[in-house]
Amino acid sequence: MSSFKTLSNGIWRENPVFILMLGMCPTLAVSSSAKNALGMGLATTFVLAGSNLVVSLSRKWIPAKVRIPCYIVIIATFVTIVEQLMKAWAPPELNHTLGIFIPLIVVNCIVLGRAEAFASKNGIFASFLDGVGMGLGFSLALMMLGAVREFIADGTLFELAVIPSWPGIHLLKTPTGAFIVLALFLAASNQSKIRKCRKSGMKYETPEELSCRSCNICKLITEK
Amino acid sequence: MKDILKLCLSLGFFCAVSGIALAFVNQITAEPCRRAEEAERTDKLKLVLPAETAETQVEEAGDGVQFFRALDAEGKLLAYAAEGTSNNGFGGELRVLAGLSTEGRILGVLVSRHSETPGIGTQVTDRKLTRSLWEILAGKAELDPFPPNACLDSYADKTLGGTFSFDGANAVLSVSGATITSKAVLTAVNSISQAWQKKNSSTVMEEK
Numbered sequence: 001m002s003s004f005k006t007l008s009n010g011i012w013r014e015n016p017v018f019i020l021m022l023g024m025c026p027t028l029a030v031s032s033s034a035k036n037a038l039g040m041g042l043a044t045t046f047v048l049a050g051s052n053l054v055v056s057l058s059r060k061w062i063p064a065k066v067r068i069p070c071y072i073v074i075i076a077t078f079v080t081i082v083e084q085l086m087k088a089w090a091p092p093e094l095n096h097t098l099g100i101f102i103p104l105i106v107v108n109c110i111v112l113g114r115a116e117a118f119a120s121k122n123g124i125f126a127s128f129l130d131g132v133g134m135g136l137g138f139s140l141a142l143m144m145l146g147a148v149r150e151f152i153a154d155g156t157l158f159e160l161a162v163i164p165s166w167p168g169i170h171l172l173k174t175p176t177g178a179f180i181v182l183a184l185f186l187a188a189s190n191q192s193k194i195r196k197c198r199k200s201g202m203k204y205e206t207p208e209e210l211s212c213r214s215c216n217i218c219k220l221i222t223e224k
Numbered sequence: 225m226k227d228i229l230k231l232c233l234s235l236g237f238f239c240a241v242s243g244i245a246l247a248f249v250n251q252i253t254a255e256p257c258r259r260a261e262e263a264e265r266t267d268k269l270k271l272v273l274p275a276e277t278a279e280t281q282v283e284e285a286g287d288g289v290q291f292f293r294a295l296d297a298e299g300k301l302l303a304y305a306a307e308g309t310s311n312n313g314f315g316g317e318l319r320v321l322a323g324l325s326t327e328g329r330i331l332g333v334l335v336s337r338h339s340e341t342p343g344i345g346t347q348v349t350d351r352k353l354t355r356s357l358w359e360i361l362a363g364k365a366e367l368d369p370f371p372p373n374a375c376l377d378s379y380a381d382k383t384l385g386g387t388f389s390f391d392g393a394n395a396v397l398s399v400s401g402a403t404i405t406s407k408a409v410l411t412a413v414n415s416i417s418q419a420w421q422k423k424n425s426s427t428v429m430e431e432k
Contacts, residue, residue: 032342058238066231070238077242081249088256092264096337153342154354161356170343 006126010133016110017141018189023110026101027142028178034158037146039094040101041139043082045132047105048114050078052131055119062120071115072106079105110134141185148181149173269294269305271370272323272332277302289419294323301326307336308416313408315339318349320412328384328420333376335409345405348375348398375399375406384417 016022023044030040054074055062062070083102086095105111114134119127151157153173155166171177197204269280273294283291292305304324311317318338323331335349346352353371378397382388388410390398396413398406 061234062238063231063234065227066235069235073235073238073242077245080246084249084253084257088253088260092260156354157357159354160360161354164356164358168343170341173342 003126003129006129007133010130010135010137011140012137014134015137015141016134017138017145018185020110020113022113023108023138024182026104026108027145028175028182030098030101031142031145031149031178031181032097032153032173033150034143034146035094036097037142038139039086039090039098041135041142043086043098043102044105044108044110044138045135046082047075047078048111048135048138049128049131050081051075051111051115052119052127053124054078055115056122056124056127059120067120068112068116071112075111075115076106079103110138145178145181145185149177153177268321268334268336269323272321272334273303273305274323274331280305286423287415287419289416291419291423303331306416306420308412308414308419310408310411310415312404312411313338314341314345314402314404318405318408318412320409320416322379322413322416324384324420328424330379330382330384330413332370333379333409333413334370335376338405340402340405345402348373348402348405348409351376375409379413384420387414387417 010016014020017024017027026040026044030036051071051074055071058070058074079102082105086098086102114130118130122130147157149172151162152169153171154168155161155163172181194204266280269292270277273280276296277294278297279295279299281293281295283293285291288309290307292307293301294303294305296302303326305321306324307319307321309317309319316339318340319336320333321336322333325331334351338345338349340346340349351371351373353368375397378395379388382394382396386394388394388396390396390406390410396410398410
């Protein structure tokens with residue numbers, strides 16, 4: 001795979017939020033405004049790029065049996081570094097809103113997922129690019145959600161009023177709003193995939209994990 | 225056996241390296257962290273204290289209320305500030321920062337930390353005006369750093385001592401629909417009032 005493809009892979013084709021569906025917890029929690037989303041996205045990008053680089057660098061010396069603890073130590077180190085840097089230089093308001101979600105990047109499944117699925121098998125440069133790409137994809141997804149939520153809730157973007165005297169739908173700032181907006185984005189993303197398939201003349205098949213074969217909710221209901 | 229030793233050593237090696245890295249980062253950021261915290265505090269204090277304030281000093285906390293002294297350029301005591309906490313906000317902890325004259329008159333009140341519901345509780349807690357994109361493009365002036373908030377402003381110019389409530393002669397305002405947040409702000413101000421009385425009675429005792 002070319003370097004550019006590795007980088008762009010995370011941004012669209014395997015976007016962590018819209019396609020891989022990883023890291024949903026911070027996605028829902030911090031996408032309440034574009035500014036929070038940007039802060040969280042950049043912090044995660046730094047951790048992803050750093051941990052991918054170090055994991056790839058030391059992949060030959062990490063024994064397979066203890067690889068997960070080793071990855072977690074590496075990731076936790078980068079997260080603590082980010083936390084310290086943000087405490088020192090980020091605006092205090094951003095620090096308070098992101099609060100607990102910065103330390104929680106340690107258990108964000110994208111970071112461990114990329115270490116395990118990509119960095120442990122690929123070269124240093126490719127792993128670094130993959131980390132940056134995945135991080136940017138995550139930031140982009142978060143910013144899209146954050147911008148939509150902030151705009152509908154307050155009529156502002158990055159805390160600047162775009163439409164003065166916007167009525168304000170504050171539901172969108174609450175977790176409920178996060179679920180609603182995320183669902184609409186996922187629906188749009190799936191629709192575009194279905195349309196692409198139809199255009200190229202292929203039949204769209206629902207992915208295994210979403211199809212009727214592996215879901216037995218209706219079976220449970222009819223059995224009752 | 226040999227295998228276990230190898231696993232332990234390699235994991236230990238990673239922990240040691242990460243420990244060294246973190247110690248290094250901690251050393252670099254310790255000073256900026258402290259300065260950022262201090263800057264954040266003085267920025268907020270500036271809003272509730274008189275404009276002539278040149279220096280603020282932290283006093284010892286008592287009963288969960290933190291007092292600050294504001295000194296002017298010559299080192300004369302100008303005013304006090306106090307930060308009180310209530311744990312009964314809709315989203316948990318809520319902190320109120322109040323500027324106080326030396327006689328205990330409230331100069332200004334702001335909510336320094338909260339996690340209230342956006343759009344409901346924040347009607348009580350936020351002193352916030354949003355700048356419009358078009359205003360910035362047109363090069364309009366800066367916003368008032370201390371915008372009005374009817375509920376918080378109803379505390380201003382009242383004198384500490386006794387307890388405040390939503391009715392009676394010394395009444396403060398609340399926002400309907402945000403009763404819990406309004407009450408939490410009230411509780412925090414009352415805790416400041418109590419601590420102020422206690423502080424004053426203890427200084428009088430010392431003087432005697």
